[in-house]
Structures are given as C-alpha cells and as structure tokens.
Amino acid sequence: MDGDAAHVPVIWISAVLDKLIQKLGDQRVFVLSVLGIQSSGKSTMLNAMFGLQFAVSAGRCTRGAFMQLVKVSDEMQTQMNFDYILVVDTEGLRALELTGSSTRHHDNELATFVVGLGNLTLINIFGENPSEMQDILQIVVQAFLRMKEVRLNPSCVFVHQNVSDVTAGEKNEEGRRRLLQTLDKMTKLAAKDEVCDAECFSDVIKFDVQNDVKYFAHLWEGNPPMAPPNPNYYLKDRVKDLWEALLNERFVFSFRNSLEISAYRKLETRYSKWSWSLRSAMMEIENKIHNKIENEAIHEVEESDLQTELKKTSEEVEKSMSEFFEKDTDADILIQWKSSFEIKIKEIQENIMGYNISCIQQITDYIKMRVTEHQKRSVEYEFKNEFFVDLVHSICNRAEQMISDQHKMFRDANDPEIYVEKKRAEYYSIFQKYCHGATSAAIFGEIICQKLKEPIEQSVYKKTARDLTDEIMKNCSSLNGNRSKLEKHILKTLAEEEDCHKYMNYIYNPRDHFKSFIRNKVSQYITDKFNVSVLHKMKENIKLLQQKIIKAAHESTEHVQVNSGDVGLWLKSFTQQLSDVLIFSEKDLSGVKLTGADNCKLLEDVIREELPAIMSDIYSKFNTEAFLVKLDYAFRPDEILIDHFCQCCWVQCPFCKTVCTNTIENHHGDHSVAFHRSIGLSGIHYDNTCNLSTHICTSAVGNSNLYFYPIGSEEKVPWKDYRTAGGVYADWSITSDLSELPYWKWFVCRFQKDLEKYYMKTFAGSGVIPDEWRIYSKQDALESLDKYI
Secondary structure, three states: OOOOEEOHHHHHHHHHHHHHHHHHOOOOEEEEEEEEEEEEEEOHHHHHHHHOOOOOOOOOOOOOOEEEEEEOOHHHHHHHHHOOEEEEEEEOEEEOOOOOHHHHHHOOOHHHHHHEEEEEEEEEEEEHHHHHHHHHHHHEEEEEHHHHHHOOOOOOEEEEEOOOOOHHHHHHHHHHHHHHHHHHHHHHHHHHOOOOOOOHHHHHOOOOOOOEEHHHHOOOOOOOOOOOOOOOOOOOHHHHHHHHHHHHOHHHOOOOHHHHHHHHHHHHHHHEEEEEEHHHHHHHHHHHHHHHHHOOOOOOOOOOHHHHHHHHHHHHHHHHHHHHHOOOOOHHHHHHHHHHOOOOHHHHHHHHHHHHHHHOOOHHHHHHHHHHEEEEEEOOOOHHHHHHHHHHHHHHHHHHHHHHHHHHHHHHHHOOOHHHHHHHHHHHHHHHHOOOOOHHHHHHHHHHHHHHHHHHHHHHHHHHHHHHHHHHHOOOOOOOOOHHHHHHHHHHHHHHHOHHHHHHHHHOOHHHHHHHHHHHHHHHHHHHHHHHHHHHHHHHHHHEEEEEEHHHHHHHHHHHHHOOOOOHHHHHHHHOOOOOOOOOOOHHEEEEOOOOOOOOHHHHHHHHHHHHHHHHHHHHHHOOHHHOOOHHHHOOOOHHHHHHHHHOOOEOOOOOOOEOOOOOOOOOEOOOOOOOHHHHHHEEEEEOEEEEOOHHHHHHHHOOOOEEOOOOOOOOOEHHHHHHHOOHHOEEOOOOOOOOOOOOOHHHHHHHHHHHHHHEEEOOHHHOOOOOHHHHHHHHHHHHHHHOO
C-alpha cells in the first residue's frame, strides 16, 4: 500500500505476485501481518523475529504497508505445514500527522485491509498505557468484526513490548483480565457501528486470553498457528477483494470473497452431480419396474419398493456429501450451507420418488376421478366452446413436435394396415419355412425372434439414450454443471448473438428459453458425435442385450431339463428372466399354438442363430432421425436433461424479472438471487413520465426516497418496505447492497434503442443511463459472468 496516497496498486501487485508464483511454483504461504500504534516498535519486532530489514527510526517511519517473503527451512516445513511466510509491516495507527475523523477513517481502513490480508495478525502494544491500548483495541475489534461478517477467519496474538516486569505472573494475569474486559467492551461498541450481534470478543474470533497474549520475553517461544492458507485462493485475489471493498461505502455488502464464491460454485457443481446420480438411478429403476408391469410380472409398486431399490445410490450420495463437507479444503466455509443442501437432497429424493410412482402407476383413473369431482362442484362459471378451442390450440402449438412424433408412433403400433405391411416379410418367411418342412420348434423359435425385434429396439434405444445423457452431462461444457453454470452459458450465447428479441424471450419466458437452449445443445451434440460416440454406444448395448437373451434361452433350457418341463415352462422362464429389460411376456405369444414344439434345445439354437441378424437389422436402421423419433419423449436425452435442470424454482423477481436461484420447485422460505438487474429491463418507469428506470433492486431497497406502485394498486409503497406490499413482493428477500453484475449494465447500453422501442419509453431524465455503465465492453460483460456466476 502506498502510504502517501493511501492507495493499493492492485494491477502492479497482481503482476508481481504472478511472477513470484511462476518462479516459486505452487507453494504454501502463511501471511503474518502486524498492527500497532505509531512508534511502538512493530518493524523492529519483525526484524528481530525474522532477521528482516524493514526500515526503522524514531517517529513515523513506515508509511503504508510493505511485505517481505521468508523461506521456511526444510526441517520446519513439515512441522509448520507451509513453505514461506509473507511478513506484512504496516504504518502506525493514530499517526500524529493525521487528525480528527480522517485519522479514524484511515486507521479503520488500514486495520481492515491488514487483518483481512493476514492468516495471523500480531497486535503490538507498547508498554502498559491503558488509554493507548483502548485506542488501538477498538480499531482492531472492528476490523475482526468485519472479517467475521464476510466469513474470513484470521487469528491474532497480542504482544506486549517494554513491560516493566515480564516475570510477574500475577501482574500479567491482571493485565490479561483487563485486556479481555476492554476487548469485550470494544466489541459491543463496534457491533453497534457494524449493525451486528456480538456481546464479547470471543463471539467475533476464536481467542484464548491465556495463550494468545504474549509478553516480550515470550515473543520467541511457542509455535505459530498450524493452519496453512488455502492454495486455491491466491494472495493477489485477497488483496484485490479487500481493496475494492474498502473503496465502496459499505465494506461488508460490497465485499465479494473470491474464496466463498469459488467454494459455493464447487458445492453447486457437486450438488448437481449428487442430484443427477439420484435421478439417473431412479430412471434405471423406473425402466425395470415399468417393463415388469407391462409384462405383468408385478401388479403393484409400493413406495418402500422404490426406497429399497434406491437405497444403495442414496447411501453413496450421503457418504459423498459427508466426505465433501468434512474433508474439502474449504470445509470451514462450506459448513454454513451443509444443512440446507442436506435438506435439498432429501427433497430431491422425495420429489423423484413421487414423480416416478405417478409414472409407473396408471394415472388415467386419477385424472378421471379429479374431473368427475370438479363436475360435481357448484361452480359459478362454465367453459365456452371458444375456451376449449383456444386451450387446445395453445397446447398443440407448444407441443406440436411432441404430438406429431407421438401420433406417428401410435399409428405405427396400432394401424392394422401399417402393422400388416410391416409384418409381411416376417410372416412370409415363417410361411416359407413351414412349407419346407421346418419343425414346430424351429418355427416357434422364428416367431419368438420376430416378436422380440420391437422390444429389443425400444430397450436398446432407451439404454443408449440414458448412456448418452450421462456422456453429455460430463462432456458438454454448458450442461456439465449446475443451473447457474447453464444460465451463464445461455447469457454468453445471447451476448454473442446480440439479438434483442432472444433476450426479451429469456427475460419474460426464462423456463421456455432454458428448454430451447438444452434441446439445441443436445441436438447439436448428437449430430456432432453420432458416428464417434452414439453409434458406438448403440452397438455396445445391442451386444450386451444379445448376450443376455442368449443366456436366458440357455438357462431356460436347463431349467426345463432339471424340472422335466415342457415348452410352456421354457417360455415362462425365458420371459421372466428378461422381464426387467424387455417389454416381452407370455401374452405376446398367446395366439401361437405350442403343439409339437417341445424340443427346447432346438428352440434355444434357433434363437442363437436368428438373433444376430435381427440385431444387425436394428443397428443398420439406426440414425439421428430414427433415434429421436422412435424414442418416447420421456426417454429422450434432451427431455431427461430438461427434467434434471428445470425441476427448480422459476419464480421471477416482481421488479427486475430475475429468476429465483433455488434448485427446489415450491421450496420453503423466501425467493432470492445473487444478482438483480436494472428494473428498467421489465419496463418499470418513473411515475407520470416515459423515463425507464436504471435502478437495480438491491440498491433501490436501500434508498429511503424511492417508492413504487404494486401491481394493481394505486397506493405507493417505499422501496425499503417493499414486503409490506404483500402478494409476490412479500415472498422475496432482496438485501440492500451494492452487488451489481456488469453484464446487465453492458446490455442496457448495447440495446438501449431496442429497449426504448420495445417499451415505447426512453432512458432519459431521472432514468438516464449512468456514464460509468458505458465503460463496459462485451468482453467485460462476459468476464463478469465468469467471475461472479
């Protein structure tokens, strides 16, 4: 820090530290800083402790903050758990050159910066003057209180120099008692300034008055703290974050700890993987149970059955969560979100359980029951024909492709003419073999193979779709994380395309925009990777299913031989073994006579010989168009991913239309977002004018002079009391702070004319766009997404 200008040259320091990292490599660095009043011997103490050469003299010598790097000896590195100590010397507090309020502001700024920078801060107290001690302690306590509020956890040691009798234990004990008493008193005063709850110094920082207070004779005794700094959070980031926060009017609200943002991103990514593990496992379970229901192998499903099937995956997820929160390098930061994410995972399990039960069970009866109940009610309205026409048109318009595909699948499966035409070649082949004297067992084997063709095709398509979804989740950059990461890619794509119409669709129809983006990405991935990945998966799944069918045929033959059974027993055993992978049961052969087909070994041989040709035919007809058309919508990769990413909260801020970031739909508690945007983007304007507002929600709620009119009301409400408007306003938590995303400032400037045309209003008068917004380029906007989302 430049003491004369009270300025931190962040770019220069970052460049120096980058070069240092290049030279030294990935080293563990412990930051030791010092605070004390002017001329109390701080620099002298550091020089004596570490053999350094900080400048010393009578009066005010050190101005600003200086740092020197000290290498830890090889034998001490293992014990201390770090490689270097970065020693930060600072100018003295209560400088004579500064007077009045400027002294306090300067000292608070310096103390906050130095305490935030260090892993350990030495609080240097010279002599035993209680008034001097009280001067420094209030500043120190306030600095540590700010660290607590932004979840940094530095520690401190108080060092008393020039004490008259360091060996007087009783006197020193009394000194410790007075120090703690003063610290507690200063904590209460500082807590009022910072508007937070803290009654004593131990509420602010982990502090042991017996071990963390040293007298000069004890300065070189004892061990330094053993906790190494987090290697993922570079010192240059800490310097930048602290200095930018100090430049703002309100330190705590403006401070965006890079470590905390990084930790939360990591947690959200893990959460996405945990929730996907559960959803993926449930899809496998659903597919097996669905096949068994269709095959009439089971007739009902209890929730306990699903819980049993899901138990292994649930335990694996719980174990992974526990290890993550306990062993991750950012465990001390992550702990604050542990309980909320455990609740989220529990809700995910409950939601997918309920959802899949409804998919597995027949829901038709439920729908009929609800319709009947509604018709029995005494309602004061009736639906006109126009309503039904509009409703059907709206639904069909939104689901046109899905309805077309489903209709084609239904016709292919149920239209007699199509069915007979499709089966003509198969029936002719069987007829030929019968005419040439083939045995009943051979013909029956041929019929089984022909009947297996469609179930095999559907099974292989579904399995390939699930495998492909897993691969997309790993390899597609926009779809391999959480919803926040997906949104970041959506915003980047919008910025690259620079199409205001698409932006407005995103702002007003976020859910549909997300779905469209996912469909496009999946479609592009399938097209790009079809030959190198999709075909390979299809071939592998065909091979595995072929092996399973041949194995089932062989084991069924052995079962008949052991139990002296007939072809009926063989067929029952064969279909039961395949009931969880194929929709194929005895009823599919109910019209086929089994007379004379008791040669089960021959039956097995026919299936072994005919099956490869059927598999080859399925594989040869597999292409991008057939893949998506032949799959039921629920099993398509894009729909699976839409289900994964979009089963969350979609409630929009009533002011700026930003979507709540909670990953649970219909969640408990308030709606919230990390970053709001300009309310002018939703058309909000100043009363009795055509001037769109540039206010951002988070700054507006802190402004006592701003009012708004709730939707459908003519009574104005102060922004700071927005919840009193009730309804949708009461459900949102909007914190007064200075957090703003440059991306949306760039957007307002780039599309000013488009927005003015869209709303038929202007950014003028009270709503004129601030000049500082116009400094952001598109590149700045994109970089802000990487930094904050």
